[in-house]
Amino acid sequence: MNIIASDSSSFDGLASMLEGYDCPAILVSVDYRILAINQHYRDEFGDVPLQQNKRCFEVSHGYSVPCDEAGEDCPLSATLQSGRKERVLHIHQTPRGKEHVDVEMLPIHDNQGQLLFFVELLRSVSVASVQDSSKKLVGSSKSFNRMLEKITRVSHSDASVLLLGESGSGKELVAHAVHQGGHRANNSMVTLECAGLTDSLFESELFGHVKGSFTGAHSNRVGLVELANGGTLFLDEIGDVPLSMQVKLLRLIETGAFRPVGSSTVKHTNFRLICATHKNLAQMVKAGEFRQDLYYRINVFPIHVPSLRERQEDLVLLTNTLLKRISKRKEYHLTDSAMQVLKQYNFPGNIRELNNILNRATLLTDTNMIERSTIQECLEIDRELDPLIDTSSASQSLSITDAGAGEDKEWLDLKTAEKRYLSELMAFHHDDKEQVAKVAGISLRSLYRKLE
Structure with a gap:
C-alpha cells in the first residue's frame, strides 16, 4: 500500500477503514500524530481536532513527551522495536475522568515493507477503576496495572486461571473480574471455599449428593459444579483440598464428568475454572502434599495478586x-x-x-x-x-x-484472642452474624465454623 502523506483522499480511505473496527480506533503516524479517528472513538472519548496535529500522548495522557519518556510503557515505541503488533494497558484521560484502557497497536507497512502508520485500538477495561468504585477493582499502581493487564488478556478465553497472593490481598475480587470480563459473565460464578473442609464435605459440596447417601442427607442436593454449568467455578484456597480428593477434582477438570455422592448416574458440566491460594503449590508438589498433574492442570495462566x-x-x-x-x-x-x-x-x-x-x-x-x-x-x-x-x-x-x-x-494464644474478638463483635452487633462476618472480613460460613 503506497500512500503519499499529502494525498487527502488516501487519508479518507484510511479513516473509512477505521470504521470497520468494533471498538475505538485511531490512525497514528510514526511521529505520534493522530491522523484519523473512527466514530466509536468519538462516542467514547470525544472528538479530536485533527487539523491541530495533536499527538497521541498529548490527547490520551496530557503528556508533552511520549509515554516511555514519562515512565510508562509505550505501545508505539514497542511496535517500532519489534516490528509487530504490541499490547499495553494504559490509564487514559477520558470525558469521565481517568480510566484503564487496553491499547493494541498494529503497524501498517507498504508493499516494500516500509512502516507507514499505526492503527491503535482502544478498549476500556470495565472491571477496574482508577476512581472510587463500589463494585470494581480499584488501583493505578504499576503492580496493580500489571495484574490488570493479565486479567484483560485471559478473560476472553476459557483457560484455567491460578491466582497467587497473600491472604487478604483480594483474590476473590480478581476472580470476579476475570469472570465478568469473559463470555460467561451472564452466567453464574460459583465459589467453594476449600479451607477446613473434610473429604466427605468437600465431595458433597462439589458434586452434590442424593437422599440417604449418608447420615444427615435428608434430601437431594445439587453440587456446585452443576450450578456452575455454563459459568465459572472458583475454588478458593485450592491448596487446602484434601490430597485424597485431588484425583476426583482432576478427573472433573479433564472430563467435565462427575457423580453425586451416593448416585450411580454420571453427569456432565462445562465451566471455566479459577483457583486461588496463598500457599506455594510448587513446594507442596515437591513435598508430596499436592498432586503434580493437578498442579499443571490449574496453573495454565497464573496471575500474581500483589500485596x-x-x-x-x-x-x-x-x-x-x-x-x-x-x-x-x-x-x-x-x-x-x-x-x-x-x-x-x-x-x-x-x-x-x-x-x-x-x-x-x-x-x-x-x-x-x-x-x-x-x-x-x-x-x-x-x-x-x-x-x-x-x-x-x-x-x-x-x-x-x-x-x-x-x-x-x-x-493470649491466637485461638483465645480470636474467640474473644468474635464474642465482643457478636455482642456489639446483637448477634447479627452477617454484619459480624463483614466486619471481621471473613465469609459467613467461616464465621459459623469459628463460633462452633
Whole structure:
C-alpha cells in the first residue's frame, strides 16, 4: 500500500477503514500524530481536532513527551522495536475522568515493507477503576496495572486461571473480574471455599449428593459444579483440598464428568475454572502434599495478586473506596495525619486488614472525620489480637506502647484472642452474624465454623 502523506483522499480511505473496527480506533503516524479517528472513538472519548496535529500522548495522557519518556510503557515505541503488533494497558484521560484502557497497536507497512502508520485500538477495561468504585477493582499502581493487564488478556478465553497472593490481598475480587470480563459473565460464578473442609464435605459440596447417601442427607442436593454449568467455578484456597480428593477434582477438570455422592448416574458440566491460594503449590508438589498433574492442570495462566505493601500508591484510593463501601449513609474521611499513620503501617493482613481497621474506625469515631488517634487505637486492637503481627514499620509514628510496657503483658494464644474478638463483635452487633462476618472480613460460613 503506497500512500503519499499529502494525498487527502488516501487519508479518507484510511479513516473509512477505521470504521470497520468494533471498538475505538485511531490512525497514528510514526511521529505520534493522530491522523484519523473512527466514530466509536468519538462516542467514547470525544472528538479530536485533527487539523491541530495533536499527538497521541498529548490527547490520551496530557503528556508533552511520549509515554516511555514519562515512565510508562509505550505501545508505539514497542511496535517500532519489534516490528509487530504490541499490547499495553494504559490509564487514559477520558470525558469521565481517568480510566484503564487496553491499547493494541498494529503497524501498517507498504508493499516494500516500509512502516507507514499505526492503527491503535482502544478498549476500556470495565472491571477496574482508577476512581472510587463500589463494585470494581480499584488501583493505578504499576503492580496493580500489571495484574490488570493479565486479567484483560485471559478473560476472553476459557483457560484455567491460578491466582497467587497473600491472604487478604483480594483474590476473590480478581476472580470476579476475570469472570465478568469473559463470555460467561451472564452466567453464574460459583465459589467453594476449600479451607477446613473434610473429604466427605468437600465431595458433597462439589458434586452434590442424593437422599440417604449418608447420615444427615435428608434430601437431594445439587453440587456446585452443576450450578456452575455454563459459568465459572472458583475454588478458593485450592491448596487446602484434601490430597485424597485431588484425583476426583482432576478427573472433573479433564472430563467435565462427575457423580453425586451416593448416585450411580454420571453427569456432565462445562465451566471455566479459577483457583486461588496463598500457599506455594510448587513446594507442596515437591513435598508430596499436592498432586503434580493437578498442579499443571490449574496453573495454565497464573496471575500474581500483589500485596498491599506492593501497591502503596493505591492506599489512599483503596481507603476512600472502602469507606464508601462500609457506610453508604454517612461519608467518612481520614485526616492527613491519620492517613500518614496508615501509610507507615505494614498491613500483614493486606486489604482485608485495611477494611477491618476502617470498619472499627467508623464505629469508634463520633464524627465523619477519622482522627489519627482513632487509627492508632484500631491498630492497637490488631496488635492485641495477634502478637505475631509485625507492626515495627509503624512503631515510631504510632507510639502504641512505651518501651518496656509490654514486658509484663499477658499474651493470649491466637485461638483465645480470636474467640474473644468474635464474642465482643457478636455482642456489639446483637448477634447479627452477617454484619459480624463483614466486619471481621471473613465469609459467613467461616464465621459459623469459628463460633462452633
